Amino acid sequence: MISYAVRRLAAGLVLALLVTAITFFLLSFSFDDVVLSLVGPGATPEILEQRANSLGLDRPVPLQYGEWLLGVVQGDLGVSYFTNEPVGAAAISRLTVTLSIVLFALVATAIIGTALGVMAATRAGAVDRVTQSVSLVGLVVPNLLLAIMLVYVFAIQLGLFPATGFTPLTTDPGRWLASITLPTIVLVIGGVAGIAAQVRGAMIDELRKDYVRTLTTRGLPTRTIVLRYALRGAAGPALTVLSLEFIGMFSGALIIERVFALPGFGTYAFNSSLQGDIPVIMGITLFSVLLVVTVNLVVDLVGGWLNPKARAL
Structure with missing residues (x-):
């Protein structure tokens, strides 16, 4: 290793x-x-x-x-031509903002996408169709439109979360969590579909293999077979998709940061490129x-x- x-x-x-x-x-x-x-x-x-x-x-x-x-x-890494700010320190501070959103979103995407994929693979019929329909919402609705909708409903109308801005974790953990909730939800909805579809396909392939039938004939519970054996076999392809989802979330953070006015890595990259x-x-x-x-x-x-x-x- x-x-x-x-x-x-x-x-x-x-x-x-x-x-x-x-x-x-x-x-x-x-x-x-x-x-x-x-x-x-x-x-x-x-x-x-x-x-x-x-x-x-x-x-x-x-x-x-x-x-x-x-x-x-x-x-x-030098200093900025325009602000004389050390590049390393500035990039790390902005990267912290972006990663606090992306990593939360990635973990939630992995959990929700895996659960939906397993349900779709093991429960044919209506459950499978409903699960696939729910997971495809993220592919149909653009992140920009989804972000605007969430801000309007949960920030402006209901006042449950701040519409813009970012509070560091060290300043106020509660306000920090509130400031990243809506951006995280946007990324999760956009990423769940890919994970769910990959897990579903990989799980269906695993459940058709001979070792699954052997374990079934030995009397092992279906839950144990699915979660302990088949899911591990299906995890490889799902991990690959998850890494691609991370890259997509990270590179697409600019849109989220612009909508929610977050001082993140994407905004920093955009402004420095313009200058x-x-x-x-x-x-x-x-x-x-x-x-x-x-x-x-x-x-x-x-x-x-x-x-x-x-x-x-």
């Missing part, structure tokens, strides 16, 4: 290196525009040249990337890739534990 984890981790680090290198190379085409936005449109060529020199943007691109990578190894804030964009790229790599590594390890044959792949 250790060598399996090391191989996956090494592949993830190589991916992070490639993605950040390509991103920096593409950003290099906008260096002149970034300098112009910093000094203003009326700046003389001399001022533009001095500003580019002070930022180090007039040096060869491979050298700039190498210096940035060296800073990353030393724990320094052309190169250190921030690079920091966001690095954090995003490492987060995806970490999630995939965890999924691979859990999948390898559930199915030892996967470790040899």
Whole structure:
């Protein structure tokens, strides 16, 4: 298992290196525009040249990337061109907001989606049809529309939750939970359908296998067979879909954050992209890739534990 984890981790680090290198190379085409936005449109060529020199943007691109990578190894992601705020600290504070929503939503999605999938697979007929219909709501209703509906009903009309804003957990746990409830519900409704459908299909395949019939003939209760044996066999494909759901939730957090006015990672990435804030964009790229790599590594390890044959792949 250790060598399996090391191989996956090494592949993830190589991916992070490639993605950040390509991103920096593409950003290099906008260096002149970034300098112009910093000094203003009326700046003389001399001022533009001095500003580019002070930022180090007039040096060869491979050298700039190498210096940035060296800073990353030393724990320094640079500072924002526009706010002089350290990129690492700023990104982590915004990432905390986004992950507090996404991780809650992911856990709820896994529990609800698995329950619906198991019910649909084991109870044919009306229960199966109703379960599938409920799970498909998330595919039909766009997240933006769903978020607006929830704000109107539960925040404006009923006043049960705040319509916008975020309260840190350390400030007030109750208000923090209230501030993430509606965004979490939006993500859960959007993600349940994929998990439920995958679990249902995988469970149906598992329940048709010979070992299930053998266990049934030995007199084991159906509940035990489904939850202890068949569900474990069906968990591998479901975990893959769950990792994709996490990536989808994380990348789609911008819409949720804009609707609920949350100071999250998506809003931070959007604003820095509009400004052309190169250190921030690079920091966001690095954090995003490492987060995806970490999630995939965890999924691979859990999948390898559930199915030892996967470790040899």
